[in-house]
Amino acid sequence: MAQYTRVSGFVGLITLQNPPVNALSAPVRQGIVDTVQRALSDPEVKSVVICGQNGIFCGGADIKEFGTDMFGPPLIPMIHAIEAANKPVVAAIEGIALGGGLELALGCHYRIAHSKARLGLPEVTLGLLPAAGGSQRLPRLIGVPAALNLITTGRHVTAAEALQLGIVDQVTDHNTVDAAVKFALRVGGQSLDARRISTYPCPQQPDLDALFEDVMQKVRQSARGAIAPVACVQAVRAAATLPYTQGMEREKELMATLFTSGQARALQYCFFAQRAVGRWKMPNGARWDTSKPRPVHKAAVIGLGTMGRGITVALAQTGLSVIAVESQEKQLMEAKQAVSGMLERGAKRRGVAPVLDRISYSQDIQAVADVDLVIEAVFEDMALKTKVFRQLSAVCKPGTLLCTNTSALDVDQLASETPNPELVVGMHFFAPAHVMKLLEVVYGSRSSPEAVATAMQLGKKMGKASVAVGNCRGFVGNRMLKLYLEQASFLLEEGATPELVDGALEEFGFPMGVFRMSDLSGLDVGWRIRKGEGLVEPGMASGQSARIRQGRRYSPLGDLLYEQGRFGLKTSRGWYQYDKPGSRVARSDPWVHSFLEEYRARHGLVARNIDHQEVLERCLYAMINEGFHILEDGIAAGPEDIDVIYVFGFGWPRHRGGPMFYADMVGLAKVMEKLEHYHQAHPDVPYLQPSNLLRKLVASGSPPIHTWGEVIKKLHSQL
Numbered sequence: 001m002a003q004y005t006r007v008s009g010f011v012g013l014i015t016l017q018n019p020p021v022n023a024l025s026a027p028v029r030q031g032i033v034d035t036v037q038r039a040l041s042d043p044e045v046k047s048v049v050i051c052g053q054n055g056i057f058c059g060g061a062d063i064k065e066f067g068t069d070m071f072g073p074p075l076i077p078m079i080h081a082i083e084a085a086n087k088p089v090v091a092a093i094e095g096i097a098l099g100g101g102l103e104l105a106l107g108c109h110y111r112i113a114h115s116k117a118r119l120g121l122p123e124v125t126l127g128l129l130p131a132a133g134g135s136q137r138l139p140r141l142i143g144v145p146a147a148l149n150l151i152t153t154g155r156h157v158t159a160a161e162a163l164q165l166g167i168v169d170q171v172t173d174h175n176t177v178d179a180a181v182k183f184a185l186r187v188g189g190q191s192l193d194a195r196r197i198s199t200y201p202c203p204q205q206p207d208l209d210a211l212f213e214d215v216m217q218k219v220r221q222s223a224r225g226a227i228a229p230v231a232c233v234q235a236v237r238a239a240a241t242l243p244y245t246q247g248m249e250r251e252k253e254l255m256a257t258l259f260t261s262g263q264a265r266a267l268q269y270c271f272f273a274q275r276a277v278g279r280w281k282m283p284n285g286a287r288w289d290t291s292k293p294r295p296v297h298k299a300a301v302i303g304l305g306t307m308g309r310g311i312t313v314a315l316a317q318t319g320l321s322v323i324a325v326e327s328q329e330k331q332l333m334e335a336k337q338a339v340s341g342m343l344e345r346g347a348k349r350r351g352v353a354p355v356l357d358r359i360s361y362s363q364d365i366q367a368v369a370d371v372d373l374v375i376e377a378v379f380e381d382m383a384l385k386t387k388v389f390r391q392l393s394a395v396c397k398p399g400t401l402l403c404t405n406t407s408a409l410d411v412d413q414l415a416s417e418t419p420n421p422e423l424v425v426g427m428h429f430f431a432p433a434h435v436m437k438l439l440e441v442v443y444g445s446r447s448s449p450e451a452v453a454t455a456m457q458l459g460k461k462m463g464k465a466s467v468a469v470g471n472c473r474g475f476v477g478n479r480m481l482k483l484y485l486e487q488a489s490f491l492l493e494e495g496a497t498p499e500l501v502d503g504a505l506e507e508f509g510f511p512m513g514v515f516r517m518s519d520l521s522g523l524d525v526g527w528r529i530r531k532g533e534g535l536v537e538p539g540m541a542s543g544q545s546a547r548i549r550q551g552r553r554y555s556p557l558g559d560l561l562y563e564q565g566r567f568g569l570k571t572s573r574g575w576y577q578y579d580k581p582g583s584r585v586a587r588s589d590p591w592v593h594s595f596l597e598e599y600r601a602r603h604g605l606v607a608r609n610i611d612h613q614e615v616l617e618r619c620l621y622a623m624i625n626e627g628f629h630i631l632e633d634g635i636a637a638g639p640e641d642i643d644v645i646y647v648f649g650f651g652w653p654r655h656r657g658g659p660m661f662y663a664d665m666v667g668l669a670k671v672m673e674k675l676e677h678y679h680q681a682h683p684d685v686p687y688l689q690p691s692n693l694l695r696k697l698v699a700s701g702s703p704p705i706h707t708w709g710e711v712i713k714k715l716h717s718q719l
């Protein structure tokens with residue numbers, strides 16, 4: 001809807017009304033068309049101001065309308081009519097002007113923004129381009145390089161930057177609508193010839209071809225197979241080289257391709273999934289809207305190794321006071337330096353002062369007596385963690401939340417060691433903890449809703465996509481990852497190379513294939529985890545039962561590399577070789593190839609040709625199947641939770657939506673059929689057998705992902 005009022009005698013004020021972000025739904029577009037017409041036909045009205053209610057100009061097209069039969073007046077003619085008006089139209093931008101919202105403002109003759117407003121064309125993040133003239137008007141207004149930057153990244157700019165770029169004409173600290181009305185009164189009656197952006201020539205740019213070639217190359221590299229950034233460059237190129245009307249035609253063509261692409265669907269799914277996981281619920285009925293988080297002002301971190309340091313930084317940057325405890329003096333000194341360095345670099349990047357004084361360091365756990373929440377990040381050892389939790393229970397004030405950053409250990413077992421198990425939850429960060437955007441909040445069987453709500457809220461404050469998950473070995477992310485890693489090793493045994501497997505996964509869109517990732521995180525880390533699971537014993541890797549552990553197929557390849565001292569990047573040898581420890585450039589290693597050949601010969605394995613498709617199916621479908629088990633077990637509340645975990649924590653390409661969305665796109669029947677095929681070929685790998693839930697979904701006609709919940713509910717009620 002849009003409301004129309006006449007203000008100051010001569011100004012028609014149009015207010016967009018569609019909470020919470022005044023998205024341009026059909027009724028809003030109709031409202032704009034009607035009210036603009038009314039203002040233009042009223043002889044008393046000399047100029048027009050467009051604003052949004054509740055201090056928000058407009059969040060763009062209504063994303064919920066995409067993928068439905070869109071009705072109502074289209075955006076493009078609506079914006080053209082505003083630009084063609086013979087009375088000045090001023091956009092009063094408060095809050096946000098994003099996507100179609102900014103395109104609407106670019107159709108106005110003047111733009112006035114509040115100093116706190118943010119503007120941008122984020123369509124690329126939804127798999128689209130600014131197709132309501134944004135790709136054609138913005139370059140004409142601010143030049144090709146700046147427009148390319150904004151449109152291909154989708155980044156938001158502040159009002160100050162928008163003013164500097166020339167996107168807005170004025171910035172105010174005061175009431176924006178009042179300022180716009182005053183401005184509109186002043187410019188009423190003035191010529192608008194120089195104010196219609198579509199009539200501007202695109203500013204000249206030397207070496208246009210070289211510029212576009214360079215940008216296209218960079219965009220292709222970073223897009224990892226996403227098509228929208230490429231289309232954005234093509235659209236801006238049209239603005240720079242074609243007359244406006246032809247440019248608009250090109251914008252429309254490119255948009256039509258994107259709009260119907262699976263990538264746009266996947267990215268829009270991600271947008272809503274990211275928001276849906278905030279509305280968490282637990283199997284016992286506790287939920288986000290009925291559980292009250294506790295205030296957390298002061299927190300403690302126990303154990304300042306890789307994870308504890310990052311967690312300390314993340315907490316301090318969120319504004320909390322932090323007590324950082326480390327038992328080893330040398331580690332404590334090193335951690336202090338490392339944490340200060342991370343804070344200083346972060347502050348420099350953001351142009352703010354580092355918050356070093358928010359952290360106090362101690363070797364004594366007694367120092368945490370008055371904190372509201374503790375995050376334990378000591379070694380992955382149940383006995384040690386139990387000891388720490390007992391100490392914390394004795395030291396902390398009543399009601400302090402005790403959180404563990406364990407990667408896979410049993411949160412219930414830890415909780416049972418404390419007098420208040422309801423105060424214990426997992427807060428599983430990902431390395432590096434101050435950078436990675438994912439947090440798994442693990443609730444145990446006795447965690448209180450209040451404890452979960454507090455951890456979820458803290459995660460949100462830290463800027464993490466926080467997902468509440470149940471307690472099981474590896475929770476959601478690592479539980480699925482295990483099978484992905486295992487399939488990759490089996491493929492090596494059967495004839496693949498690390499390069500082939502990584503190539504297929506990187507082509508799919510992962511920033512790094514599985515073997516490059518193992519080298520980066522360290523082969524010693526995986527070895528220690530397998531040892532903890534009782535899978536590794538000295539001498540086992542080459543003995544009789546080398547390829548069978550705990551009654552099923554096992555690949556000792558990673559253990560054999562570990563035994564050679566090949567820990568990956570840190571030793572400059574792993575699945576690849578590196579020029580020096582820590583170097584990021586992975587080079588093929590002939591040693592690994594002959595090692596694999598010898599290994600196969602020793603075990604009587606005959607190498608066969610393995611193609612990219614098999615790599616993807618084996619690695620990804622095994623993981624997806626585990627995702628269905630996780631849903632069946634109620635460990636994740638819905639497919640969105642799993643997908644958000646994979647997109648934010650494991651580099652799953654966002655334009656493919658996440659593993660469960662991908663399964664839906666591929667077709668559940670196909671995934672099931674392939675799993676059956678691979679299970680038949682590898683009967684010693686039980687997890688390749690399609691899960692109950694997958695079978696049920698296929699039997700129910702493969703319903704769309706947003707309705708899986710009903711099938712899951714039915715399955716649970718039958719148990």
Ligand SMILES: CCCCCCCC(=O)CC(=O)SCCNC(=O)CCNC(=O)[C@H](O)C(C)(C)COP(=O)(O)OP(=O)(O)OC[C@H]1O[C@@H](n2cnc3c(N)ncnc32)[C@H](O)[C@@H]1OP(=O)(O)O
Binds near residue numbers: 021062098
């Ligand atoms: C051939 C067809 C031709 C079509 C031509 C179309 C050309 C176009 O130009 C296409 C477009 O405009 S695409 C849309 C561009 N706009 C955006 O990407 C902004 C998306 N929203 C945001 O970034 C944040 O919500 C924002 C920064 C706005 C606010 O963040 P907050 O953290 O304050 O709040 P959220 O929790 O994110 O959002 C609050 C609720 O609002 C919903 N929402 C946000 N933006 C929306 C939008 N644009 N459309 C529909 N719903 C939207 C959001 O989902 C959330 O609701 P719940 O999910 O129910 O919680």
Ligand SMILES: NC(=O)C1=CN([C@@H]2O[C@H](COP(=O)(O)OP(=O)(O)OC[C@H]3O[C@@H](n4cnc5c(N)ncnc54)[C@H](O)[C@@H]3O)[C@@H](O)[C@H]2O)C=CC1
Binds near residue numbers: 327328380381406429
């Ligand atoms: N490294 C990773 O990528 C991830 C690790 N995790 C989990 O985080 C936890 C910590 O892992 P990392 O940081 O990698 O370990 P780390 O080995 O780098 O650091 C552990 C630190 O805890 C200290 N420590 C041991 N006992 C202590 C005690 N009683 N009081 C105070 N400090 C003590 C050690 O001296 C060491 O500095 C583990 O549970 C691990 O599974 C979780 C996510 C990712």
